[in-house]
Amino acid sequence: MDFENIEVSTEGAIHTITINRPKQLNALNRATIKELNTALNAADENSGIRAVIVTGSGEKAFVAGADIKEFAEFTVAEGKALSADGQKLLFDRVEQMNKPVIAAVNGFALGGGLELAMSCHVRIASDNARLGLPEVSLGVIPGYGGTQRLAHLVGKGKAMEMITTAGMVKAADAYQWGLVNKVVAPEELMNEAKTMASAMCANSPMAVVGAMKSILAGYTDGVNGYETEIAEFGKCFGTDDFKEGTTAFIERRKADFPGK
Ligand code: CAA
Numbered sequence: 001m002d003f004e005n006i007e008v009s010t011e012g013a014i015h016t017i018t019i020n021r022p023k024q025l026n027a028l029n030r031a032t033i034k035e036l037n038t039a040l041n042a043a044d045e046n047s048g049i050r051a052v053i054v055t056g057s058g059e060k061a062f063v064a065g066a067d068i069k070e071f072a073e074f075t076v077a078e079g080k081a082l083s084a085d086g087q088k089l090l091f092d093r094v095e096q097m098n099k100p101v102i103a104a105v106n107g108f109a110l111g112g113g114l115e116l117a118m119s120c121h122v123r124i125a126s127d128n129a130r131l132g133l134p135e136v137s138l139g140v141i142p143g144y145g146g147t148q149r150l151a152h153l154v155g156k157g158k159a160m161e162m163i164t165t166a167g168m169v170k171a172a173d174a175y176q177w178g179l180v181n182k183v184v185a186p187e188e189l190m191n192e193a194k195t196m197a198s199a200m201c202a203n204s205p206m207a208v209v210g211a212m213k214s215i216l217a218g219y220t221d222g223v224n225g226y227e228t229e230i231a232e233f234g235k236c237f238g239t240d241d242f243k244e245g246t247t248a249f250i251e252r253r254k255a256d257f258p259g260k
Helices: 030-045 076-095 112-119 146-154 156-165 171-176 186-201 205-217 225-236 240-250
Strands: 006-011 014-019 051-056 061-063 101-105 108-110 122-126 130-132 168-170 182-184
Touching: 006 030, 014 030, 014 186, 030 076, 051 061, 051 112, 051 186, 061 101, 061 112, 076 112, 101 112, 101 186, 108 112, 112 130, 112 146, 122 171, 122 186, 130 171, 146 156, 168 171, 171 182, 182 186, 205 225, 205 240
Parallel strands: 014 051, 051 101, 061 108, 101 122, 108 130, 122 182
Antiparallel strands: 006 014, 130 168
8 A cells, every 4th residue: 555644664563654744744634634544444444454653753852743834724614624623533443443553653743743642552752752632822722532532531620621732741741630641762662562552462352352342431421331331241152262261271272262
């Protein structure tokens, strides 16, 4: 697959998507969002891929936000469409992936960049990363799910503070607040992400996705997370993965999950 704004690579069951506009600090223009959507769809359809890592190219930024130059002249209708299309094509798409997605946050994660990291299921940051939702300093609000996902991760009070001050937080503070799962030295970031991805890949893909769906259900309006958990738990009993997992336990060997 040929892309202009992203790079993709696969190592075993781990697929890495790198946003590759370093001169613009990997800002998300519409072309990049479309390419990310294509890459995510392909990764989701490929049963050989069991975990995805999303990162940014260069040493400075994960993603410095939506491309401000692209939307600076937008009308009200165009602004609304930008938000709706972006949420559907990228941010909701990432969250709804049928395999875990890890954000390897290698620098600035601002605006749409932090929103992308928050759509991922897990975030690992390098210790030089800076995270924030500075949209109100531009006269807009976070439009790629940031008002919702930030509050889910850090609570209403911290989300109010971060969004209304437009401030950036250091990786260490982000870790303390639960905004990122781990902080490591920049040179260790990709290895750490791959180690976590490998741990995920060793487990039943069917069970991993069922668990992720159940967790997310609890954060979805109108959906009962406990009911989702009951349904997803029940489904496991009809899978080859369940047979393999329980048999391997009884036979005192490591499970080798078929993913069915
Ligand atoms: N959009 C477009 N271009 C961007 C960009 C963005 N979000 N962020 C950085 N760039 C570009 C800069 O314009 C600059 O390009 P030129 O060399 O062509 O001028 C290049 O990337 C390098 O950036 P800086 O020279 O600004 O680098 P710096 O080290 O001085 O500052 C920074 C780094 C603090 C991250 C700064 O670039 C910055 O504040 N960026 C914008 C952050 C931001 O406000 N993000 C929110 C965007 S709005 C949004 O995301 C809306 C939404 O939710 C839908």
